[in-house]
Amino acid sequence: MSTKEQSATLLRLNKQEQVKALQAVGFADITENSRASEFPNRIKWAAGLLDMRVACNRISDNSKWYFTREEWNSLTPANKLKFIRRGLCIRAHSQSFVIAAQECYAGDLSSSFYWGGLGKTIDGLSAKMLGKMYTCFTGKEDTHLILDALKGTNSNGVEGAPAAEAAVAYKAFTLDGDGLEDDTEWFLPSSGQMMIMYRYRDQINEMLRAFWSSDSMLLTDKYYWTSTYYDTTNAWTCNLNTGHMTVQNKNTSLLHVRATAED
Structure with a gap:
């Protein structure tokens, strides 16, 4: 084998190892055909x-677009x-999702919700203990499991799944109000997604303030529901000011909801 062939073989083997490593941390779209310059x-x-x-959504065709701060300002x-x-799209720790620009509100303009479903088992939703909840990024899937399981139910006076329902009902804009309908599939964020929001809260708030020019959009010192299930009584919650993760009662705790979506 010539020196040139040896070099080509080593480069190919190195690329294969890099691809395996990137796939192992969640980048399933990376293959040996991907450009090494992406790595x-x-x-x-x-x-x-x-x-x-x-x-953003382009008004002419409702297509999705993304701009850095510099690109938007240009x-x-x-x-x-x-x-x-x-909303604001964040890419961090192998994850990518869009954070709603404001909290969810009910029809009466209240901004706190029950999780619902006290005492009920939700098929397909596995309990996450303290360690596993940090790596739970299945917010969209879990939200739909919650909605399917609790639809039409009444648990000690709490109907359905108020927090999850508020998240999926969120609209960044509407046809009546803005001339364009938001077709985004919003969901209740998982505990892992919420921890990313906490970890980069200051940067997120800086960007929210820059793009929306309002402090009312900021992530603040409140407890927010996640879609992450703990047991039939409790679900995980997060204080986005302190990063404190704790479980709270699904039917007695009125907490806030910040919807997220896939990018």
Whole structure:
């Protein structure tokens, strides 16, 4: 084997190992056909915060677009008017999701909800103890399991799954109010997603303030529900100011909801 062939073989073997490592941390889209130039960004993404971008929908066709702060600021006022801002997309720790720009509200404008389903087992939803809840990123799937299991139920006076229902009902914009309907599939974030929101709360708040020019959008000192199940009595919650994760009673704790979505 020539020196050139040996070098090519070593490069191929090294790339195979890099691909395996990236797939192991969640990047299933990375294959041996992927460009090696992508790998440094993926490594940064796996290790921590890669970036945050404003998630928008283009008014003309409702297509999804993403802009960094610099890219958004480079747009002319006329071009900015071609988009409606949907939320803030964060890419960190191999995860990527969109955070709603504001909290969820009920029809009476209250902003706190029960989780619901006290005493009920939810098929397909496994209990997460203290260790596993930090790596739970199945918010969308778990939200649908909660909704399916608790639809039409009444648990000690709490109907259905109020927190999950509030998350999926969230709209960043509406046809009546904005001329465009938000078709995003919002969900109740998992405990792992909530921990990412806490970990980068200051950066998230800086971006929310920059893109929406309002402190009312910020992540604040409140407890928020997650979709992560603990047992038939409790679900995981997170204080986004302190990062304190604790379980609270599904039917007696009125807590806040911040919807998230896949990007």
